[in-house]
Amino acid sequence: MHKQDAFLPYGRQSIDEEDIRAVVDVLRSDWLTTGPAVDRFEADVCAYVGAAHGVAMSSGTAALHAAMFALGIGKGDEVIVTPMTFAASANCILYQGGTPVFADVEADTLLLDPAAVEVAVTPHTRAIIAVDYAGQPCDWDALRAIADKHHLALVADSCHALGASYKGRKAGTLADISVFSFHPVKHITTGEGGMAVTQDAALAQRMRAFRGHGITTTASQREKSGAWFYEMTDLGYNYRITDFQCALGSSQIKKLDGWIDKRNRLAHAYDAALAGQDAIRPLTRREEVRHAYHLYVARTPDRDALFQRLRANGIGVNVHYVPVHLHPFYQGLGYKKGLCPVAEAAYGQILTLPLWPGMEKNDVERVITVLQAEERGKE
Numbered sequence: 001m002h003k004q005d006a007f008l009p010y011g012r013q014s015i016d017e018e019d020i021r022a023v024v025d026v027l028r029s030d031w032l033t034t035g036p037a038v039d040r041f042e043a044d045v046c047a048y049v050g051a052a053h054g055v056a057m058s059s060g061t062a063a064l065h066a067a068m069f070a071l072g073i074g075k076g077d078e079v080i081v082t083p084m085t086f087a088a089s090a091n092c093i094l095y096q097g098g099t100p101v102f103a104d105v106e107a108d109t110l111l112l113d114p115a116a117v118e119v120a121v122t123p124h125t126r127a128i129i130a131v132d133y134a135g136q137p138c139d140w141d142a143l144r145a146i147a148d149k150h151h152l153a154l155v156a157d158s159c160h161a162l163g164a165s166y167k168g169r170k171a172g173t174l175a176d177i178s179v180f181s182f183h184p185v186k187h188i189t190t191g192e193g194g195m196a197v198t199q200d201a202a203l204a205q206r207m208r209a210f211r212g213h214g215i216t217t218t219a220s221q222r223e224k225s226g227a228w229f230y231e232m233t234d235l236g237y238n239y240r241i242t243d244f245q246c247a248l249g250s251s252q253i254k255k256l257d258g259w260i261d262k263r264n265r266l267a268h269a270y271d272a273a274l275a276g277q278d279a280i281r282p283l284t285r286r287e288e289v290r291h292a293y294h295l296y297v298a299r300t301p302d303r304d305a306l307f308q309r310l311r312a313n314g315i316g317v318n319v320h321y322v323p324v325h326l327h328p329f330y331q332g333l334g335y336k337k338g339l340c341p342v343a344e345a346a347y348g349q350i351l352t353l354p355l356w357p358g359m360e361k362n363d364v365e366r367v368i369t370v371l372q373a374e375e376r377g378k379e
Contacts (some may be wrong), residue, residue: 008363009316010295011185012356014259022251028243035219035240041246042195044179049162051170051197053204056246057211059196060181062157062239064092064129067177067196067235070206071100071153077126082112083323083343085131085315089157090324093129101125102325104340108284109133110297110350113342114142121146127153132161132171134320135263135292136285138167140174155179161195162187163260164292171292172197177207182245185356187259188252188290190245201227208235259357263293266355266364273368280306280351280371295320296355303349305369313370318352 026037042054057063073079075097081090083102090100103116114132128147130138140156147154158164161171172178177200180186182193196207209216214236222228254365274282279299283289297320300306310317323343325335337344352366 005316007314007316008354008359008366009356010318010352013184013189014191014356014358017278019248019251022247023244026247029243031220033240034212034220035218035243037246038241038249041190041249041253043193044250045172046197046258048253049170049173049178049197050324051178052199053201054195054197055204055207055211055251056193056195056241057082057239058194059192059239060157060179060183060242061088061092062211062237063181063194063196064097064155064157064180065209065237066207066210066239067155068092068096068098068127068181069210069236070177070196070203071127071155072270076124078119078122078124079127079129080120081129081326082127082131082133082322083340084110084133084321084346085157085324086159086321087324087327088131089131090135090330098126102323102335102340104342105133105346107342107346109136109286110283110343110346111136111138112143114139114146115278116196117143118146121150121152124224125150125152127155128280129155129157130175131157131159132292134283134297135160135164135285135294137161137164137166137171137174137289140169144174152356153177160187160199160294161292163256163290165290167288173199176200177203182249182373186294187263188249188253190241190249193241193245193249206234209234211239212236213238242264260290260292262357263355264291266359266361267291267293267296268365269361270298270353270355270368273364274298274371277371293355296353297350298353299346301349303351307351310367310370315367316354319347319350320352321347323347
């Protein structure tokens with residue numbers, strides 16, 4: 001099989017020799033977990049986004065769970081969340097005994113609609129979780145106004161948006177707590193991993209303890225102080241991340257801006273090729289944002305047929321996402337089809353095209369060639 005005919009995934013990690021050396025150095029060190037590489041990675045991410053505190057964890061899901069814990073979400077509390085996301089954005093509310101309340105999205109961006117959020121607020125609402133879908137920041141000013149008006153916590157699920165910005169402010173500084181993911185298809189990777197960042201020291205401390213079984217100190221802190229005593233003050237989890245994962249993350253973040261630029265160049269190439277085509281239309285990109293392009297999502301009325309045609313040509317398109325409230329588990333909780341009609345209509349049309357920094361212009365041309373052949377076949 002020629003290189004140009006190889007399977008082209010929708011996303012993929014980029015690992016170089018510098019990354020490998022960073023991991024090997026930690027494997028040869030004294031600390032494999034709860035050590036200095038974790039602290040260093042937290043500091044690196046905070047310095048990049050402009051946050052005061054970072055808490056690295058085993059996944060973005062763990063970080064979302066920790067955010068709900070830190071905010072005190074519990075039984076009887078409602079949290080407004082988008083349906084156009086991975087299930088973890090809503091599951092984290094259930095983990096704490098809260099109730100997800102799904103608010104619909106804007107048709108052109110598939111971002112949480114502030115007008116729908118306003119309507120969804122009740123006396124039981126405690127927080128809003130907005131997702132920077134595909135890497136484009138939400139309308140954070142509008143969401144902040146709603147949160148402040150109703151005295152709600154605001155959480156940014158920015159797992160798609162490390163490196164993005166909104167009106168000149170970076171993702172990671174736009175909410176009370178922001179969460180990132182470091183899965184291999186994200187902007188930087190630690191294999192698996194995530195981080196919650198905040199300007200609030202008290203929230204950070206609660207999340208830090210929650211990450212380590214609800215215990216107030218880590219092994220490395222006790223080692224430095226020469227003390228053995230520790231206390232469990234809350235029911236936490238083992239959501240720790242290893243030092244060698246964090247070493248990989250610290251190496252990767254040095255290259256993040258270049259990768260975001262590359263993602264934008266590839267996205268613009270798709271935009272140019274798809275301009276004027278009615279059969280497949282990209283989502284709208286807002287002028288006031290720096291898009292991080294975790295995903296390149298387009299809408300097409302013949303999504304399923306086009307999905308199969310592209311896959312048959314070795315192009316790993318995908319669909320992001322099944323609206324959360326339509327999953328069987330959530331249907332079993334009483335959520336019904338028709339709850340979020342804009343998200344549901346989009347679900348039948350959205351298609352994620354390949355986009356990751358290791359791609360080149362000829363890879364985009366290969367995808368476009370298949371798309372144009374499909375279009376010509378309908379003429």
